[in-house]
Amino acid sequence: MxxxxxxxxxxxxxxxxxxxxxxxxxxxxxxxxxxxxxHKVRVTVRAYLIEHPKGLILVDTGWDDAIRQDARAYEGFFNYFASPGFLPEGEGIVDQLAALGYRTSDLDYCILTHMDIDHAGGIGEVKDARRVMCSEAGWQAANKRNPRYLKRLWQDVDVTTFEDAPHDLFGDGSVVLLPMHGHSAGMTAVKVGGKDHYLLIAGDAGYGRPSWERQVLPGVEWNRKETAKSLKRLREFALDPHCEAVLMTHDREKTKDAFVL
Incomplete structure (x- = not known):
């Protein structure tokens, strides 16, 4: 299970x-x-914990607890102006794991869909996971000069990269990392489950139902053509009767607290 x-x-x-x-x-x-x-809307920031017989996997980390002290200084002018972050007490990744009975050191993997600060903000808080991973293209992009990334967050974190190709984490098809480029270089989705019953953790490959249903592109993306390709793939997953859910980090629609596959 x-x-x-x-x-x-x-x-x-x-x-x-x-x-x-x-x-x-x-x-x-x-x-x-x-x-x-x-014209302002509040959108969710989500992370995901996968309890798998072969290991405990965290997908993304959400914001760092430090954002509560001074969000403007934490994010930098550009990020704060476009998308100021909010992290209520109890919703930091360490607290979320503790509520489920885990410590960060219990994590076998932390998979980062990409390195934007609302996805990798808490990377320093989970650095004692056995392995912290992101795609090679995502890692390269995150370590260039770009205001959307805060390199200081992972300066003392040992990050392992994987190729920008489907990556079968356990070799049995139950957790597969899939390239879903467009929003960012190296953007990665995570397919969880078997071929007859699975879900897709899509990260920022889409922002909500209109993204895949009407193929609506976001206002900004790393590569418009690749984003459009990824949205078509999201629609294929979402319409697949074997797919229980396509989970997007900032989707405003309510979803279940947990899925059993």
């Missing part, structure tokens, strides 16, 4: 055109520049 827990790890407030570009014809609307509060 495999169990996947959905962990609410705070939220962020963004312009409505950031997740769905069809909300404005202004190409800079996603930044929120010169846009009023009526």
């Amino acid at each position: 495999i169990k996947v827990h959905v962990l609410p790890c705070g939220s962020t407030v963004v312009d409505e055109a950031l997740p769905f570009s069809d909300q404005s014809k202004n190409p800079l609307a996603f930044t929120g520049l010169f846009r009023g509060k009526k």
